[in-house]
Amino acid sequence: MPKWISRIANFIRCLHVCKQPKKQYKVLSYNIKPPKQQESQLANNPWSQLYQAKILLRAEPNLLFRKTEYLILYSFLAAKINRQITGVIHTTGECGTGKTTTIQRVIDSLKTNILFKNRFKFVKVAGLRLIDAHKAFSVIWKHLTTQTVSSDKAQTLLNDYFSGAKVREISTILLIDDVDFLSRSKPEVISNILNWSNQCRSKVIVITTSNHMDWLEQVVTGPVPILNEIKKLLFKPYTSNQLENIILDRLNGNFAFDPNAIQLAAKNGKGNAKAALGLCYMAIKLVNSTYPGIMQITRFHIAEVTHLIQIKQFKNLTKFKNVSPEDITYALDKYND
Numbered sequence: 001m002p003k004w005i006s007r008i009a010n011f012i013r014c015l016h017v018c019k020q021p022k023k024q025y026k027v028l029s030y031n032i033k034p035p036k037q038q039e040s041q042l043a044n045n046p047w048s049q050l051y052q053a054k055i056l057l058r059a060e061p062n063l064l065f066r067k068t069e070y071l072i073l074y075s076f077l078a079a080k081i082n083r084q085i086t087g088v089i090h091t092t093g094e095c096g097t098g099k100t101t102t103i104q105r106v107i108d109s110l111k112t113n114i115l116f117k118n119r120f121k122f123v124k125v126a127g128l129r130l131i132d133a134h135k136a137f138s139v140i141w142k143h144l145t146t147q148t149v150s151s152d153k154a155q156t157l158l159n160d161y162f163s164g165a166k167v168r169e170i171s172t173i174l175l176i177d178d179v180d181f182l183s184r185s186k187p188e189v190i191s192n193i194l195n196w197s198n199q200c201r202s203k204v205i206v207i208t209t210s211n212h213m214d215w216l217e218q219v220v221t222g223p224v225p226i227l228n229e230i231k232k233l234l235f236k237p238y239t240s241n242q243l244e245n246i247i248l249d250r251l252n253g254n255f256a257f258d259p260n261a262i263q264l265a266a267k268n269g270k271g272n273a274k275a276a277l278g279l280c281y282m283a284i285k286l287v288n289s290t291y292p293g294i295m296q297i298t299r300f301h302i303a304e305v306t307h308l309i310q311i312k313q314f315k316n317l318t319k320f321k322n323v324s325p326e327d328i329t330y331a332l333d334k335y336n337d
Contacts, residue, residue, distance in 0.1 A: 053256035086197040093235030096272030127178035162202035180210035237271025
């Protein structure tokens, strides 16, 4: 038989074999999940240290290292309520230094004190939550009367309410949180609120918080007679040692963090308790999503989270107009100081 005929025959046999149906194998499923999903469920186990630490980091904070500021604020408010007079106190300090928490604890203490609990109303205006500064008047009026009205009408009603001939029966404590944010666009709103404390019959006590001490002199316009009478209370940044103790107090005996990780988080927090605790919280989320199976946060994880935050801030800086590379470099250098 010629070789070319045998080659054709072999080729036909190969085609026949390829056309035959493959054997069907039965797939046995034992409901085995991929390792990453399995470990993610383990990390979200309510009995795990990481899961409990994530909850503890978001829990109600204890007031640490702010006893002096607490006593100053408590004495100021108690004296004003007791004497039924007006006053303004401005609390200032960098973000995450415990200003709002301290104020809230003082208010809570006054509410439980039998001598003061029925002698004042407390109204809080969160500046960062207001798109328009004029909305502050509507918020204050609704707290005082439960009525919802427009900002312009609320301003008129409040001016009459606090400047009228009728003496207010009880004091009104107004907390204007993040007042520097509100006063950037419309400083006249803050001037209006501060002028209420000039009315002797109003019994208005104003508490303001900001990140800058000299915001008042820069933004308040018009005559404000009480400008020199405003009491100022400075909240200094926490030290690294204090931030370590704040983190340990929040974890409340939880062992999800290596001591070196806590030390680095406190250092990178740069005096800001919110930032230090935020690094710890983000490190847990990083481990759950990227390093399944790891059940303790180490220094490496805190460093990685810090690096990711820096990259995000760098990207955000590049989105702004008129920001030169020198400005970005300077900002990053200040962050790394």
